[in-house]
Each structure stands twice: as structure tokens, then as C-alpha cells.
Amino acid sequence: MVFASLKIRELKKAYQTNSLTPQEVRKDYAHKAARLDEQYGLFITLLKGRESDREFIPAAAADNLCLEGDRTTCASSLLTGYNSPFSAYALEKAMAAGFGILGKTNLDEFGIGVGTGASPFKTTHNPWKAGYYAGSGAAAALAAGAVMTAFASDARGELRQSASYAGVVGMKPTYGRVSRRGLVDYASSLDQVGVITRCVEDAAFALSAISGHDLKDPTSLNKPVDFYPLPKASTPTKLACPREWRSAEGLEASVVKSFEETLRKLAKAGVEIQEVSVPALKQSSLVAMIIAAVEAFSNLANFDGIRFGERTPGEHLQDMYIKTRTAGFGQRVKEFLTLGALVSSGKHYQDYFLWAQKYRRVIKEQLETVLEETPFLIMPTLPFAPPALSRQEPGLEYRGDTYTSLANLAGLPAISLPAGIHEGLPIGLQLVGRPFEEGALLNAAANVETIISFPGFNPEGEEGK
Amino acid sequence: MMAAEFEPVIGLEIHVELMTDTKLFCGCPATFGEEPNTQVCPVCLGLPGHRPLLNRKAAEYAIKAALALNCQIASHTTFDRKNYFYCDLPKGYQISQFFYPMGTEGYVDINIEGKDRRIGLRQIHIEEDTGKLLHAGSIVDANFSRVDFNRAGVPLIEIVTHPDIRSAEEAKLFLQKLRAILLYTGISDCKMEEGSMRCDANVSLRPVGSQELFNKTELKNMNSFRSVQKGIEYEIIRQGKIFRKGGEVIPETRHFDEGRGTTKAMRSKFAASDYRCFPDPNVPPLRVSEEWVKKIAETLPELPDARFHRFVKLGLPEYDAELLTSNKELADFLDIALTYYKNAKTLSNWLMGDFLRLLNAAALDASQSKVTPKKLAELLTLVDQGTISGKIAKDVFEEMFATGKDPKDVIAEKGLIQISDTGELEKMADEILAQNPGSVADYKGGKEKALGFLVGQIMKATRGKANPKVANEVLLRKLQEL
DSSP states (O other), X not given: OOOTTOOHHHHHHHHHTTSSOHHHHHHHHHHHHHHHHHHHOOEEEEOOOOOOSSOOEEEEEETTBOOTTSBOOTTOXXXXXOBOSSOOHHHHHHHHTTEEEEEEEOOSGGGOSSSSTTOSSOOOEETTEEEEEOSOHHHHHHHHTSOSEEEEEESSSHHHXXXXXXXXXXXXXXXXXXXXXXXXXXXXXXXXXXXEESSHHHHHHHHHHHBSOXXXXXXXXXXXXXXXXXXXXXSOOEEEEEGGGGGOTTOOHHHHXXXXXXXXXXXXXXXXXXXXXXXXXXXXXXXXXXXXXXXXHHHGGGOSSSSSSOXXXXXXXXXXXXXXXXXXXXXXXXXXXXXXXXXXXXXXXXXXXXXXXXXXXXXXXXXXXXXXXXXXXXXXXXXXXXXXXXXXXXXXXXXXXXXXXXXXXXXXXXXXXXXXXXTTEEEEEEEEOXXXXXXXXXXXXXHHHHHHOOOOOOTTTTTTO | OHHHHEEEEEEEEEEEEOOXXXXXXXXXXXXXXXXXXXXXXXXXXXXXXXXXXXXXXXXXXXXXXXXXXXXXXXXXXXXXXXXXXXXXXXXXXXEEOOSSOSEEEEEEEEEETTEEEEEEEEEEEEEEOOOEEXXXXXXXXXXXXXXXXXXXXXXXXXXXXXXXXXXXXXXXXXXXXXXXXXXXXXXXXXXXXXXXXXXXXXXEEEETTOOOOOOOEEEEEEOSHHHHHHHHHXXXXXXXXXXXXXXXXXXXXXXXXXXXXXXXXXXXSSSSOOOOOEEOTTSOOEEOOHXXXXXXXXXXXXXXXXXXXXXXXXXXXXXXXXXXXXXXXXXXXXXXXXXXXXXXXXXXXXXXXXXHHHHXXXXXXXXXXXXXXHHHHHHHHHHHTTSSXXXXXXXXXXXXXXXXXXXXXXXXXXXXXXXXXXHHHXXXXXXXXXHOHHHHHHHHTTOTHHXXXXXXXXXXXXXXXXXXXXXXXXXXXXXXXX
């Protein structure tokens, strides 16, 4: 049986018509997840995946989403043995909708980064090409066909970038669309839970499953969830393309070529591409980094080894803090927290942190103006093709946020779709929509998906023959 | 004399625990004195992935307090993180209101040595309490400490004054007045001993006439009004000595030593305090609508100042009015009693005399007394009607206080009804006159004092029940008839 090419809708239909049973699908995918994990380093913890009697949609969750019953490590040594007493609300909703969680996927420690190089547990390889970044275990699990959906977080673009690396679909909804309760977020004002799937239609299903008001998360909002099933888009879409995309630092020719080709394809299919200007794009990744670092410094202050987590004893309280956090956090997290402490210190608060907060408003206003005119923005997802794991280049990850952090700063929904292939590795494009208009954005994305008709990738291509 | 050269500049920071059922950001009970770490959850323990949810009752209480303290109420308030590491602080930051506090620019009026003084309040804001450290042994040489997080997340308001206070006495009077006002609003029980009201004082000195502010010290660990007064007094003297030697006061936190009555420098928790305040992204700003404020304002009771003026208008001396209003339960008692009995001064005399004495002895407040305002009013009416004498009334009242019985029942049980029956008293007068011929002769001889003695004899024979006025009349008539 070939499940990997099934859409969620088709799988559900197969259950309804009894051509598949949840039991056999769970068994098959559990087996597959374990095998592919060995091959690509996808999971931190494999789970059996609870199945309901009627349905089982194989899924995974990034390990910074709490799931009661097993450990939640956030890919940090500090939380190696931490069991959360509660589950993320988004995962509870997902499970109620038929998703079975087969594992907690690998990520950079606390989700700060897109490469899993900062995970103390393992390195995730890109199923498209060994030795290359997959961004996250969640995205790689989709590319490898280990699950049909992964739930993960996106604070500066991590989810969309990893989806781009892995040649799959990644969607971050509007801030407030999905409950953040149970997400161990490093930057609360930016982080949203989103979905990684193999196609736009699945993204619509998975996202609608986890969306909705959570009375216990005051940042979640009460908005109607009305984007699944997707209505058929009737008119060709109009997309705004910020001309500043070309001036990104370190923009690679492969991306320019792929993106220009995509624009041509879209134009040919009748999609109107309108060039617009978003001057703030240039500063957006810097602004997001400053805000994220300060929030991370504060958000991660509870990791002190007192109430939970791995404690390293010390001579006195302060010594214990220092030893616990020195041993528990990886180098990259420590650097990021130090940055956060620095830019929020009395000396620099005004020039950096306050500046970033003010600039965030400028970014939001610029985006609102553009989106008022044209409902969608189109940009590359990343300025470079998936890098080799061996490529140790200072600032690479920071440059990766060039096109993605805008949406987080403005709280807008955004989706990354696979658009092209360069030297055997996928290159993505990104659409950004208006707040709480996920339905329209998903429709536009489905349109673009059809026009591009990305060949897809089935690493299990020979299976079932 | 130091006072001639320097004047103290004092500002207070008062933390008051709000009497909400649950904590500020979670559903855990906010009650005091439970087993350690039994009233905790992922939110107040700051576990990964927790989300705080604002308790609107706490916001309502803070608004109520701010209104009672004459503050401007913010229409838009934020909840901000104050970041610092300490083991009693679960999240590594405290959620407080730094940028847009709930209330600003209020005041409290006090009266010191007959002069009115207005102490300005800079702001009132909401924040969460920390956990409590339990040291194994003394704080200095304990091998380990344990943390009880039951208190972590309990809602507090912090009230910050302007540096308007000029003496330790003023500080104490201000605190007492503040406490009375807050007790009237019912938002806190304001018990300094239990820590539901805590006060830190910022103290500095400056040459009289100067408007400059000099280095200040922050005094902590003052757990009663008396400690606040003593701590500040000590600090004023200590700083005065430094000034006179030409030295400079080190800005630092100082710990008040209750036993010694002194202050000493505290090792700072962690050197420089740079709190890196920023709005908590997990707690949206709170909009405070005019309608909400209006609704809360309608629940405010009459406050001490207004009540004081009303009591004075009712004819009470200022001293009585002041003392009564500072004791809400007693003043409430008076107000209810006034609906049954019109003479405020008589009531006040009783409340401030016998009633307060008995309450203090029994460690009760007026609301816990077995004597109800109505029963006291009945007793006083019986005195006015001449049913019993004022003296007997005191005995009756003691019995009422102990048993809660009606005055009429006590009087009947003990046979205390005043004898005003002239027939009975005439009979008795005849006997007394016959038994005391010497006194009769004295009276006849012009010694008017002898009459007093004879009345006394009647009172003695009736064990105080005779109406002295009637007994006097009867005796006078009999003596003239002789």
C-alpha cells in the first residue's frame, strides 16, 4: 500500500469506506517513522501515537510543544528528563481531530535556529540530499514521508524556512489564531504554532484542526475558523512583490533564478504580479533578532534548575544558577541570551531594544499599507538554497530570516511552498496574507501550487511496487 | 539639634495583598497558611509552556483602591516583566505594571499635631507576589533553604508615595490612615504581622530649604507601624551623624533589626539591579472603560474622611470622630446604632469607653461582638426612660457583652429595675429616717450634706436600684414634714 501520496482528505475517505483501518495505518507509520528516524535523525522521542477508533492521521510535533505522558526536551540538555504535566492546547485539538502523534521531532535548542546543528541529541539530514540542512526534524519528517503533518513553531521563520529546505508546505497562521499554551516559546510576541504538510489542502485541514479560541491563552483570539474545506478560487490571484527582495544580503543566484522563473510562470497563468515597495524589509531580520533575543533572555529565565530540569549543584544559589545554565544550555542559546541581556541593558535599552520595538511598528504599518491595496505578498522564503551541514558561516542563520521575520513582526499569516529545485535541493517561495484571512491566503497558495506544479519528492518512491 | 540643619525626605512603598479567592494569573487559591507547595500549578510555578490569565477581580480591587486613594485611573494599562533571578521568583521575572500603572497621582490626607498634611501618591500598580524562603537555621549560615511557592502569584498592589513625608511620626500616621482607607474598601485585610501589608521606606536627609534630593537608603523588614516609625527614626539619626561628619550616605538597602532597633546594610541579592522591563507579551494590555470604573466607584463605601466629617456634624468631638472612623467596625456599629438611638454623643461615650475596653480584653472587633447595635440602643433607651440608672446599665452591659442577652432580660433576671415607685420609697424613707436620728438632726440644724448621706442609705438598702432623683424628693418632703 502506498500511503505517502495520499492527502489527508483521501485518507479519511479510505477510513470511511473501510479500505484502510486506523490500526494498520498506525502500525505502518510507526514502523516507518522509526526506520526513517535512523536514516535522517528526525525524532528526539518516538511515540506510539494514540489512535481513535475511527481515525489515525499520522503526525509529529516539534519537541518544544508540550505533550503529557512523555518527555518534552525542547532539544535542550537542561530538559533531558522533563515530563510536562500538561499538553499543548494545539496538540490536544489536533488529537481530538484524529491526528496521532508518532514522535517529537528534532529542532535547534528551544527552536532558536533552523538547522538542528544546535540540538544536543542529533543532527537532522535533508532527505533530498544527505549532508544538507533540512531545517528541522518536523520538515524532514514530511519530506521523508514519515508522517502526514507536523506541528511546529515559527518565531522568525523557522517553520517556513525548514519547509522550504525540505520541499514541503509550511504555514504560520496569524498571531492569535492558534493557542500558544503549551508551546515552550522563546519569543512570545513572535511565536505561533503552525503546520507542515505535503500540500496546501492538508495545511488547510491541519491548521483548521488546531485553530480556535483558547480561554486560557489571552493572546489567542476568538475568530471564526472557516478555511477548510477550501472554496474553489474563482479569479486569478493578484500578488504584490516587494522590490527589496533583490537587495537581500547574500542572495544566491539559484534563488534569483528560481524565483524569477516562478514569477514568469505565474504571470503566464494570468496571475497579476504587482511590484511594490516595503523599505522596512531590509531591517526586519535585525529588528526580529533584537526583540527575540530580549524575550528569550526573559522567557528562558525560568530554566534555573530549581523547580524542574537538570540541576548542577553549586556552592550557593548564584553559583548553582551559573553552573546549571552553563551546563544545561548549548553554545548558541548562551550566545543568544547574552545578546538579549546586552541589548536590553540600561546602557543599550534605548538604542537597540526600544529602537527595535519602534521599528516593529513601522514594519507593521508598511505591510498594512501594501496589503490594503493587494491582499497578498510574494517573496522567496530564503535568500539561499539549503546549505551543506558543513557550511559553518557566521551570520548564515540570521540572513535566513531576511524574508520571513516580517510576518512574525506584523503577526500576519504566511505560507511557504516548494517552487523550484536547484542541484537536487528544493527552493521555496512565500506568500503573506492579511490578518485572520487564512482562507484567502490558503486559496491563493492552492492556486500558486497548481500553477507551479512542483514535482514533489518521494524518497520512498519505490515502496509498494 | 539636627532638625535645625537637615530635614528628612521620606517616601514609602507599600505592598498590600489583595483578598481575591485566586491568584493573579491562575486559578490556585490565594489563601494564607496552607501546607507548603500545595497551592501551585504550572502557571504559578513558571513551568515551560505555561500561560498567565489575568484575574479581573484583582484588577477591579486595584481600581477600587486607586479610587479610594484619589488616583487618576488609567484607561489603558500594561503588564510588564521585571527581570531578575532569585529562587523565590519562579519565572525569573515578576509581572508588574511598569509603563502604564493602574492609578497615578493620588493622595492621602493626614492630621499631625492639629495640622492637615497631604501626602502625594505617585502610583498604584498591580503585581504578583513571590514565593517564600524557608531557611534551615538562620539566613546567614543555613546549609540549605527550601522554597514555598504557595504565595507566588498572589495579587498585590504596590502603592508608591512621593517623597512628601517629613518625619517618622508622619510616616506612621500616613500608614495608619492608608490602612484604614484600604480596610474600608475591603480589598485587603492589611495585616502587617502576617505580611498582607508590607512597607519599605526610602529615607534621605537634606539641608532645610534645599529642594535637592540626596542619596537615600531603602529600609526593609519593618513588620509593624512601630517598626516603621522606629526604623525611620534610627535612620534619620544615623544619616544625620554622617552628614555632620561631612560624609556621604551610601545608597543601599538596609535591614531593620527589630530587636536592636537599628538598621544594617543588607548584602544585595545580585549586585546591580537592571530589570530590563518590557511589556509581557503573554499578557495583553488591559483596557479600563469609564463604565467599569463607574461601576466599581459605586461599590465604594463612605471613606474615613467623609465619615469623620459626618460624625463631627452629628455632634461628636473631633477626637471621638477620629478614633471611631479609624476603627471601621466600631464606626459601622455606631452608624447602625444611630438608626435606633439618636444621641450620638451618648453612643460614642459607650462605644469608646466600656465597649472598646471589653472588646480589647476579649481581642474582638465590634463586628464580632455579641451585643448588637440594636441591643445597645435599647439599653440606652432604658436609661433615658429611668428604668435603670446609668450605673446599673454598666453592669447590665457587661452581662450583655458576655452572653448576648437582651437588656430587658438581664434586668428582669437580676431584678435590677429602678425603684421609682414613691409608695415603696416613702416606706423605705420612713425606716431610714427612724434609724438615723442624728442625721435628721444635722439636717434640721442646717447641714444640707446630711441629705446626701440619707439618700445614700436608701441606695444602699435597694442595692442601687432606687431612682436617686425620686429618693431625693421623697426624703426632702419627709424631712420637711417632720
